[in-house]
Amino acid sequence: MLKYLKCSYRVLSLLNKPHLELTHLHQIQSHLITSGAISDPFAAGKLISSLVSLDHSHAYAVFLRLPHKSTYLWNTILRSFVEKKDSHNALSVYKMMMCCGFLPNNYTFSFVLRGCVEIGDVGFGLLCHAQVIKLGWECYDFVQNGLIHFYVSCDLMRCARMLFDVSLNRDVVTWTAVLNGYVKSGEIAAAKELFDRMAERNVVSWSVMINGYVKVGCFKEALEIFKEMQMSGVRPNHAAIVGALSACGSLGAFDQGKWIHAYVDRSKMELDTVLGTALIDMYAKCGSVEVACRVFEEMPCRDVYAFTALISGLSNHGNSAMAVELLKRMDDEGIKPNEVTFMCILSACARVGLVDEGLRVFESMTSIYGIKPGVQHYGCLVDLLGRAGLLEQAKVVVRDMPMQPDIYVLGALLNACRVHGDADLGKEMVKGLINHGLDHSGVHVLLSNIYASADQWDHVERVRKGMVEKEVIKVPGCSLIEVGGVVVEFVAGDRSHAHMEEIESFWIQNDMHLKSLSLDSHILLS
Incomplete structure (x- = not known):
């Protein structure tokens, strides 16, 4: 019997080999069952860990029939449900675990809290927090981080900040999570206060702050943070670039927008739909519709947002006929317009008096595209x-x-x-x-x-x-x-600019010059 069990454990070593197929796992499972080694939680854990990635439902069925379970096995099944975005079943497994008399450990809570975040179950998350305290796991770093992320994701910033303030080992990820929470809730002043206190900032921290300012309409501040980020030696990522481009477009900061575009080209960043749309929007808002069209054509893949951004830009600059044509091109490329697309098209028709075309587009929203106006x-x-x-x-x-x-x-x-x-x-x-x-x-x-x-x-x-x-x-x-x-x-009415006197003097002289030219023209004509 002992010799047979030793053979079973040699079979377990096969689970460490890469590229195992499901049929191989089933053969190993059959061997463990016939040898009785399946009763060993270690052997069962190795098998379940391999099965969950290839056949999750079968792994769960095997798990339920195991004669002996361990906390490791419960955690393995919990994690598999969370990673499959099936958090309702994950929380059910957690309840089953408690009913069976198994006490959760620090790893258990990290999976359960992720599940609570996914489905937005605040009540269950609060219950988990109580159990964390009761079982004495609150001093573990990643349990605290998991709780902070939970509260931030559920917009409970007061609770998140209380935990953050008492945490002894806060890494840059934890700081950034709280920072992102403040930005999401629109508390930009609190976010800036926290950002200024960060001893270590990563590229995500910077991009969160840039996009936070953009979100609340503080575009100048967003560009100042973007500039500070570069001066600190941090290379901007995709999110920071998109946020900065949005700020440039809203401010009409054409030179800065062109510099960012040049940086994108130098860095060989992929012109995906998000970045391409941001560039189109920036150029269109800054009045360079020709470049916006060129970026649009250079995009390897275009979606409804890219089309809508260009339609809006063309409409705002009097190219309404081209804007309407783009709607037809969307149909040709199999891209369905959304509600914003139709707002831009109707605005384009209104600007140049295309009444019949506008009425046709309005009617097509329901009759062709199934969109209720x-x-x-x-x-x-x-x-x-x-x-x-x-x-x-x-x-x-x-x-x-x-x-x-x-x-x-x-x-x-x-x-x-x-x-x-x-x-x-x-x-x-x-x-x-x-x-x-x-x-x-x-x-x-x-x-x-x-x-x-x-x-x-x-x-x-x-x-x-x-x-x-x-x-x-x-x-x-x-x-x-x-x-x-x-x-x-x-x-x-605001005279706070440092060079207001020189500016006023220039405009007075300019006004006088224009009046003199107008008077001269009038004399010549008479």
Whole structure:
């Protein structure tokens, strides 16, 4: 018998060989069963570990029939379910383990917490945390890290920060997890405070901070972090590059965007759909539509986001016909447009008055692509009709909408009233906006402009007085300009710029020069 068992353990050594096929594993399993070696948890563990990667369901069935189990075996099955993204069964296995009298160890909790994160089961995660404390595993580094990741993933940042602050061995991964949690929840100030305290930063930490600033619209700060990252000697990764390009596009920082593109080429980074779309978006927003088209054509693979970015760019720069053509090209390449694609196409049609084409596109959303138009699409349709002077048709669209019109829909009709001088309909639209609680400065300014266009100055005065009485504050206008690779922001009424006097002097002289040229032209013509 002893000799037979020794032979069985020699058979186990075969499990260490690479490229084993399932039939071989079944033969080894049969040998272990007939020899009785399957009762040894070590032998069973070796077999189960090999089986789970090739035939998970069979491995689980063998596991359930084992006469003797160990914590290692339970952990092996737990991990296999988590790695297969079947966390519901993983948590069921954990409950079964507890019912069978097996105490979990630190490895067990790392798998269970990953399962809780995947399915968002906060209650079970809190229960696990209680068991961690009860069994004395809370001082182990990767158990603490697992708990911190769990709380961060479930947006429980207060709990995550409490654990983080008492943790004695925090590595860069733990720091970055908490940093990412703050960014996800929009707490950019807390993220920056933590980022500044990090003794060690990896490329993920930097990219998280860059994209965090982009997420909350702090584009200048995002580029400053990107520059600081390079100065620290850290090579930007894919995520950092995409975030920086997004910031450049939003700021119109063309020179910096071109430099980043050159860096991508020098580094031979793959022009995948995400990076390609970011470049298209940046060039289009910076006014270089030709380069955006070139990047689009150079992409080895294009998806709906790349098409939509280029359609949006073409539409914003007056190339509406090309934008509409791209929708047909999407059909040819078998790429289905999404809701945003249709918003961009409808906006393109509205800008150049392609009413029939726009109506056809709107109709095709449901009839061809099976996409139910949203309130934004109705806003684009109203804008299309309104710009073309078809105010009554636009009014019918607003009246017959299957959902409540929002500020974009009513605002589009109000703007059409301004363009075409329909003061009565404009006043009616303003009442609708006020009834919807959308009584902001832009609405009053539009109504004032409508009355001014109709030479109804007494009404203009009433609107202005009403704004004062209601304490409606007009948001000041602002503009951005890139000088020497640095983006400078100017806000109406703000004189805080260091060179404001020189700037004003230049514009006064420029204005006087233009007036003199205009006067000279008038004299010559007369």
